[in-house]
Amino acid sequence: MAAIQITNIKKNYAALQALDGVSLQIEEGEFFGLLGPNGAGKTTLISIVAGLIRATSGQVSVMGHDVVSDYRAARSRLGVVPQELVFDPFFTVRETLRMQLGYYGLKRNDAWIDEIMANLDLTNKADTNMRALSGGMKRRVLVAQALVHKPPVIVLDEPTAGVDVELRQTLWKFIGRLNRQGHTIVLTTHYLEEAEALCSRIAMLKAGKVVALDTTNALLKRVAGSQLKLRLSGAALPPSLHAVQIPTDSAYTVFRINQSNEIEPILASLRQANCVIDELHVEQADLEDVFIQIMGGATK
Amino acid sequence: MIGFQTLFYKEILRFWKVATQTISAPILTSILYLVVFGYVLDSRVQVFQEVSYTAFLIPGLVMMSVLQNAFANASSSLIQSKITGNLIFILLPPLSWWELFGAYVLASIVRGLTVGLGVFVVTIWFVDLSSNFSNAAPLWIIIFALLGAAILGTMGLIAGIWAEKFDQLAAFQNFIIMPATFLSGVFYSIHSLPPFWFTVSRFNPFFYMIDGFRYGFFGQSDVDPLQSLLIVSAFFILLAGFALGLLRSGYKLRN
Numbered sequence: 001m002a003a004i005q006i007t008n009i010k011k012n013y014a015a016l017q018a019l020d021g022v023s024l025q026i027e028e029g030e031f032f033g034l035l036g037p038n039g040a041g042k043t044t045l046i047s048i049v050a051g052l053i054r055a056t057s058g059q060v061s062v063m064g065h066d067v068v069s070d071y072r073a074a075r076s077r078l079g080v081v082p083q084e085l086v087f088d089p090f091f092t093v094r095e096t097l098r099m100q101l102g103y104y105g106l107k108r109n110d111a112w113i114d115e116i117m118a119n120l121d122l123t124n125k126a127d128t129n130m131r132a133l134s135g136g137m138k139r140r141v142l143v144a145q146a147l148v149h150k151p152p153v154i155v156l157d158e159p160t161a162g163v164d165v166e167l168r169q170t171l172w173k174f175i176g177r178l179n180r181q182g183h184t185i186v187l188t189t190h191y192l193e194e195a196e197a198l199c200s201r202i203a204m205l206k207a208g209k210v211v212a213l214d215t216t217n218a219l220l221k222r223v224a225g226s227q228l229k230l231r232l233s234g235a236a237l238p239p240s241l242h243a244v245q246i247p248t249d250s251a252y253t254v255f256r257i258n259q260s261n262e263i264e265p266i267l268a269s270l271r272q273a274n275c276v277i278d279e280l281h282v283e284q285a286d287l288e289d290v291f292i293q294i295m296g297g298a299t300k
Numbered sequence: 301m302i303g304f305q306t307l308f309y310k311e312i313l314r315f316w317k318v319a320t321q322t323i324s325a326p327i328l329t330s331i332l333y334l335v336v337f338g339y340v341l342d343s344r345v346q347v348f349q350e351v352s353y354t355a356f357l358i359p360g361l362v363m364m365s366v367l368q369n370a371f372a373n374a375s376s377s378l379i380q381s382k383i384t385g386n387l388i389f390i391l392l393p394p395l396s397w398w399e400l401f402g403a404y405v406l407a408s409i410v411r412g413l414t415v416g417l418g419v420f421v422v423t424i425w426f427v428d429l430s431s432n433f434s435n436a437a438p439l440w441i442i443i444f445a446l447l448g449a450a451i452l453g454t455m456g457l458i459a460g461i462w463a464e465k466f467d468q469l470a471a472f473q474n475f476i477i478m479p480a481t482f483l484s485g486v487f488y489s490i491h492s493l494p495p496f497w498f499t500v501s502r503f504n505p506f507f508y509m510i511d512g513f514r515y516g517f518f519g520q521s522d523v524d525p526l527q528s529l530l531i532v533s534a535f536f537i538l539l540a541g542f543a544l545g546l547l548r549s550g551y552k553l554r555n
Contacts, residue, residue, distance in 0.1 A: 052391055053555055072394035080392055086385035090314050102306025103393035145389065 001064050003028045003153045003184035004049060009058035011044055011208075018044045019055070020208040026186060026201075028063075028152070031179050033199030033216070034188045035287075037295060040205040042188045043083060046157050050080045062153055076104055079151035081142050083158045083188075087130040093117070093141055094126045097148050104149035116144045119174045136167045143171060147178070154178065155186045160194065172198065196220075196287040204294050212294050219290050227289075228255040228263055230270075231279035238273040241266060252279075304399040307390065311407030315373055323415055326369055330361045330419040334426060337487060348489075348520045355432035358423045359441075359514040360486035365419045366445055367506065370412030370452035371459070371477055374404045378460025379469045391554065397547035401457065401540070408453025413445060435519030444513035447532045451509065452477070454539045461546050461553060480506045485514075490522050505535045 004026040011019040019041045026032045036042050047053045049060050051067050051074065059066060065073035088096060097113045117123045120140040125133060130141065139159065146154060156175070160168045176198070179185050189195055195202060195216075202219055204212040212219060229252040237245070237253060244266070246254040255266055263282070270277060315322040338354035346353060381387035390400070455477070463469040483497070484506035490498055501507045512528035515521035521528070547553070 050392055051554065052388065054550060072396065075392060075394040078392075082385075082388055084385050084388075086388060088381075088386045088389065089384070090317050091310075095313075099306055099310050100389060100393070102309075103303050103390065103395060105302045105394065107302065149393075 001028065002026060002061075003030065003063060004186065005059075005061045005064075006045070006049070007059045009045065009048060009060060010056045011041070011048065011053070012056045018208050019048075021058075022205070022208070022210055024203055024210065024213065026184060028184055029179070029182050030201055031185045031199050032187070033195040033202040034186060034205065035192070035195055035202060035291060036188075036205035039207075041208040042205055043157055044208075045205070046080065046155055046186075046188065049155065050078060051075055076149065077152050079146035079149065079154045081146045081154075081156045081159045083161065085135060085138050085142070087133075087138050087141065089129070089131045092127050092129050093122060093133070093144075096130060096141060097144055100145045101148045106149055112150075113144075113148065116147055119170075120144055121170055136163050139163050139167065140171075143174075152182070153184045153186070157188050158190065159187075160189065160191060168194075192287040192291055202287075204291065206295055212290075216287070220285055220287065226257050226285055227283045228257050228266060229253075229279075229281040229283060230255075230277055232270070232275050233278055234276035235274040237275065238269050241269055252281075257282075303393060303395045304403050307395065307399065307403035308406055311373070311377060311403060312410055314377060315407075315411050322369070322373075322411060323418060326365050326415045327418040327422055330365050331422055333361055334358070334423050338426060348518055350434075351432050351518050351520070352427060355427040356514075356518075357487065358420065358427065359517045360510055361423060362416045362420045363445070363448055363510045363513045364481055364486045366412040366416035366449050367452040367481055367509065368477065369415040370408040370449040371456040371473070373408040373411040374453050374456030375460040375463070375469055375472070376456075377404070377407075378457065379463050379466060382460070382463075383465070387553070397544055400547050401454075401544055404457050404460075405450055405453040405540075405543075408456055409446065409449040412449035412452065416445060416449075433517055437516050437519060440516030440525055441513060442516075443529065444509055444516060444532065447529075447536055448509040448513065451505070451532065451536045451539060454536065454543050457543050458539070458546065461543075461551060464552070480504055483507075484510045485522065486510060505531060508532050508535075 002025045004024070006022055006024040009019050009022045010017070022041070022045060034042050034045070044053065048055045049062065049067060051071050054068070061067065062074040063077040065077065067074045091099070094113065097116070098108060101109060101113065114123070117126055120143060122137070122140050122144060125137055130138065133141065143159060154175070159171060172194070175185055187195065187199060199216055201215050202212070203210050227246065231251060232253050241255065244255045244257070246256050248254045257263060257266075267277070334354065334357055338357055341353050348356060378387070381390065459469055459472040463472060483501060484504055485501065490501040490507060493501060508523070508528035508531045511521045511523055512525045512532065515525040515528070
């Protein structure tokens with residue numbers, strides 16, 4: 001059974017088509033990344049999964065439960081950390097978490113609430129009013145609220161936007177442990193290095209469509225390969241190398257290489273053309289290269 | 301059921317934490333109405349036989365407080381949650397539309413009745429109880445107070461769902477709730493009105509709430525309390541059906 005099954009979801013806002021036939025299957029226990037530029041439809045898709053908005057057409061299920069016809073079962077299996085830093089100013093951290101637990105139909109469980117707060121370094125803020133917390137602390141409470149009912153599927157919509165390094169480390173340590181315990185994690189983020197380090201599989205959205213869906217490793221291999229960066233002087237670049245050259249504005253001449261044995265022929269051609277190599281770097285492609293390439297920009 | 305109980309408790313806690321604003325202030329306002337209108341008109345106006353004008357005012361002021369505060373509770377809670385974005389904490393969990401409706405309306409009833417009781421307890425010191433309330437029928441008082449608070453709680457819920465900014469909610473309150481309340485016979489009997497306004501008042505459901513409520517205090521009213529009960533009950537069923545329909549469709553909440 002898929003943790004999240006998304007089938008041909010379309011969402012229109014008047015003339016704007018926010019999602020155009022998105023289909024995805026996220027398996028149980030996966031750490032899944034949902035990437036895309038602003039306006040690609042990530043938050044809209046997450047909102048449909050969470051039941052916050054209704055799709056124009058298509059189906060979504062969470063742990064086998066349809067988010068519309070069987071919404072109570074679907075929502076009780078899903079925890080969402082929203083992108084916006086929202087809070088209820090009337091209550092303390094502990095009251096907020098107790099209430100969130102109750103909304104999910106669960107009896108008061110202060111031991112579990114204490115454990116979550118301890119894991120997110122919130123213990124000494126338990127009786128502080130939400131208004132008095134810093135932005136980072138409020139973000140921690142949002143994470144705690146999403147986890148308080150022990151959902152098997154956790155969606156984090158840009159959870160580290162604008163937060164400090166300490167919180168990021170605390171958060172990823174905690175989320176990583178939850179993932180190892182079997183929770184399915186869906187992450188959207190603009191920090192691509194985070195997605196590369198954490199996610200086993202990634203979908204990229206562009207203008208409401210899935211433009212890439214693969215394991216992180218496969219995406220890195222399939223799309224970008226590595227780059228050979230040289231600072232050259234002397235003669236001009238031989239025409240035979242123009243085919244493998246990547247256009248760039250930097251002072252380096254950059255070549256795309258898929259395997260290390262492609263380096264020597266390039267160097268040989270340069271020597272033959274009397275080019276002098278002043279500097280040489282070999283850089284592994286990262287997710288940012290893949291992202292930029294897929295989204296239609298220039299590769300670095 | 302725990303979900304409903306939690307949301308109900310949260311709504312109670314929300315207004316209780318700011319009781320000065322949500323309970324004490326409306327009680328003080330009602331006292332001012334009683335003092336100003338009562339002392340100025342007590343010797344000049346007598347609506348019911350053997351009932352002083354000040355005593356006549358009390359049920360009207362109590363009911364007005366019940367209605368206005370029941371409306372304010374659900375509407376202000378929803379609009380604040382929508383504008384600050386924390387409504388998401390209510391929308392993400394598996395709360396049914398019945399639970400949402402029940403919790404918001406019941407909490408509104410509690411706030412309305414709390415303020416109403418406060419107004420009653422404070423204002424009865426201004427009149428002679430034995431001579432003015434000798435024909436009291438408490439069951440009618442309770443029925444109309446509950447129904448009135450439930451209706452205005454439901455209207456508050458509808459207004460909170462519909463409004464997208466405080467300005468729209470204020471318009472709902474100032475152009476619908478306030479005129480309907482003031483033109484319902486809080487300060488007078490509709491029999492003292494000119495024919496046109498008398499007819500208009502008969503189409504105002506708020507009039508039946510206050511008139512039936514007042515019957516419970518004096519055993520006298522402008523219309524038969526059973527007729528008022530039927531009209532008020534029908535109005536509540538209509539509004540409740542409409543509010544449940546909005547919640548079920550997710551109108552302005554899940555879009």
